[in-house]
Amino acid sequence: MTAVAPDSTVSAVPASRAKAVIPPAERTSALMRAFRMTRAWLLLALAVVAWEVAVRVLDTPKYILPAPTAMYDAFREHTDLFLTGMWATTRMSVYGFFFAVVVGTALGVLMARSALFEELAFPFLNIIRVMPTIAVAPLLIIWFGRGGVPIVICSFLIAVFPIIVDVTHGLTSVNEDLVNVMRLANASELSILLRVRIPNALPYLFSSFRVAAPGAVVGTLLGEYIGSREGLGYLITVYSAQLNTAAVFVLAMLCCLVGIVFFNVCLFAERFVVPWKSVVR
Amino acid sequence: MTTQLSTETREAPTQALVSLRDVCIVHGRGPDAVVAVEGVDLDVRPREIISIVGHSGCGKSTLLRAIAGLQPHASVQGSLEILGQDPEAARKSGLMGMVFQESVLAPWRTVAGNVRLPQQVARGRASKPTKTPSEMLELVGLKGYDKRYPKQLSGGQRQRVSLARALAMEPQVLLMDEPFGALDEITRDEMHSELLRIWDTTHTSIVLVTHSIQEAVFLSDRIVVMAAHPGRIADLITVDFPRPRRTELKDDPEFARIAHRIRTSLEDNR
Numbered sequence: 001m002t003a004v005a006p007d008s009t010v011s012a013v014p015a016s017r018a019k020a021v022i023p024p025a026e027r028t029s030a031l032m033r034a035f036r037m038t039r040a041w042l043l044l045a046l047a048v049v050a051w052e053v054a055v056r057v058l059d060t061p062k063y064i065l066p067a068p069t070a071m072y073d074a075f076r077e078h079t080d081l082f083l084t085g086m087w088a089t090t091r092m093s094v095y096g097f098f099f100a101v102v103v104g105t106a107l108g109v110l111m112a113r114s115a116l117f118e119e120l121a122f123p124f125l126n127i128i129r130v131m132p133t134i135a136v137a138p139l140l141i142i143w144f145g146r147g148g149v150p151i152v153i154c155s156f157l158i159a160v161f162p163i164i165v166d167v168t169h170g171l172t173s174v175n176e177d178l179v180n181v182m183r184l185a186n187a188s189e190l191s192i193l194l195r196v197r198i199p200n201a202l203p204y205l206f207s208s209f210r211v212a213a214p215g216a217v218v219g220t221l222l223g224e225y226i227g228s229r230e231g232l233g234y235l236i237t238v239y240s241a242q243l244n245t246a247a248v249f250v251l252a253m254l255c256c257l258v259g260i261v262f263f264n265v266c267l268f269a270e271r272f273v274v275p276w277k278s279v280v281r
Numbered sequence: 282m283t284t285q286l287s288t289e290t291r292e293a294p295t296q297a298l299v300s301l302r303d304v305c306i307v308h309g310r311g312p313d314a315v316v317a318v319e320g321v322d323l324d325v326r327p328r329e330i331i332s333i334v335g336h337s338g339c340g341k342s343t344l345l346r347a348i349a350g351l352q353p354h355a356s357v358q359g360s361l362e363i364l365g366q367d368p369e370a371a372r373k374s375g376l377m378g379m380v381f382q383e384s385v386l387a388p389w390r391t392v393a394g395n396v397r398l399p400q401q402v403a404r405g406r407a408s409k410p411t412k413t414p415s416e417m418l419e420l421v422g423l424k425g426y427d428k429r430y431p432k433q434l435s436g437g438q439r440q441r442v443s444l445a446r447a448l449a450m451e452p453q454v455l456l457m458d459e460p461f462g463a464l465d466e467i468t469r470d471e472m473h474s475e476l477l478r479i480w481d482t483t484h485t486s487i488v489l490v491t492h493s494i495q496e497a498v499f500l501s502d503r504i505v506v507m508a509a510h511p512g513r514i515a516d517l518i519t520v521d522f523p524r525p526r527r528t529e530l531k532d533d534p535e536f537a538r539i540a541h542r543i544r545t546s547l548e549d550n551r
Contacts, residue, residue: 175383177381177385184450185398185402185403185450186373186375186402187404191401276389277388
């Protein structure tokens with residue numbers, strides 16, 4: 001240590017002269033960064049290669065487990081048919097989802113704003129909710145024929161309930177003191193609904209889409225399975241009856257693709273419309 | 282106005298802005314009924330800062346909400362008037378602004394959008410507020426923060442926005458329910474001086490509910506000490522420090538003496 005302070009009245013501030021050392025920035029090569037960004041995909045590619053090799057080495061029958069190359073061939077063979085089917089499924093899912101959003105939001109608003117409506121409607125909604133859609137679908141086909149209507153209804157039925165529940169929750173979970181601020185300005189109930197309750201419910205609505213959007217696709221596939229002349233669900237019934245397993249695999253992957261696109265469009269819309277909050281379920 | 286006449290007969294020099302006579306507040310009915318506040322007489326004068334201190338659950342927040350016209354009409358007994366109007370009518374004509382412990386800002390609106398919100402929805406007011414959100418934000422020391430979002434602000438800054446939102450409506454009475462209770466002590470000290478500076482530029486009276494004895498003594502002209510079960514006024518203390526008050530006042534022996542009196546009064550009325 002250096003010399004002691006000569007005057008005892010000098011305040012005893014600890015006099016360390018140590019300077020902090022700033023660690024240098026981390027250095028990674030471009031190749032390493034590219035690897036880090038793509039490693040999940042590389043793993044997937046590796047799995048596909050392993051699959052192909054395993055099928056060839058073990059000589060598995062084609063109708064049990066087709067090789068990825070066989071699936072690719074099946075897709076090449078029926079490209080137009082499959083893409084038309086995918087487009088039909090997408091369209092029906094969009095309709096079902098759209099009606100689910102409209103009806104679900106309307107019912108949610110009614111349930112949140114009117115205790116009487118909630119009391120009267122709740123048992124009926126709950127019955128419809130627990131009723132398996134697969135049990136209702138044949139009935140819908142008897143009533144509406146083998147067209148698009150029963151398919152859209154199936155899609156709607158699966159998508160609508162998460163929307164009702166979350167919209168109701170979003171409208172009622174407003175901070176009461178924010179509502180009080182509005183009351184102190186003598187705001188009407190309508191402007192409280194439009195300017196406070198509905199914006200507050202938007203993150204909840206979008207969070208319900210994470211369940212409802214893939215649900216709408218599942219509902220559509222279900223409807224197509226049971227009675228339709230188009231769509232991925234219908235094509236799966238046709239090719240599985242023919243034991244064309246490669247085609248069924250391709251169709252299943254296309255179903256996944258539709259679901260993933262739906263989910264991500266909603267996720268993107270959520271970030272765009274409600275940047276202030278994300279209700280994670 | 283007839284009310285003016287009646288208050289003049291009661292109190293000659295200053296007309297009360299808020300006048301409470303025999304106010305009782307009862308929650309519920311029948312055997313489950315709870316008496317939250319009983320027999321409160323109090324006048325809030327123009328341009329006065331009055332604090333209500335008391336233990337948790339002594340009914341001080343309930344009393345504040347009753348003044349704001351936010352308590353169910355049936356639960357409030359006695360006479361409660363703001364400039365001769367009952368609380369609900371006073372609320373509807375925009376005489377009151379309120380700041381809560383939480384800033385309760387709308388996260389989807391910008392800071393300026395939050396200040397503007399009450400102005401956008403206000404109905405039935407004689408005059409439109411004259412100050413713009415930007416001017417209000419400048420007043421509370423947040424110049425240039427218009428386009429920020431609440432989550433980008435600190436707790437103290439959010440509370441300033443909340444204050445700007447309440448004052449944007451140019452209220453006669455500003456009701457504050459533990460407004461600095463959620464802030465850290467350094468920020469709270471800063472907000473005390475800021476509140477006095479801002480209050481000085483307005484015409485408003487302040488009714489402040491607080492847990493902090495220091496806060497009450499530093500800010501108030503008068504302090505109401507409330508006792509619980511049922512909530513009632515236990516003591517009314519006048520604080521005569523001249524204004525403007527500076528933070529150094531908190532180290533004044535007289536300041537400590539008043540704080541001590543409040544503390545004793547609170548302990549006697551547990």
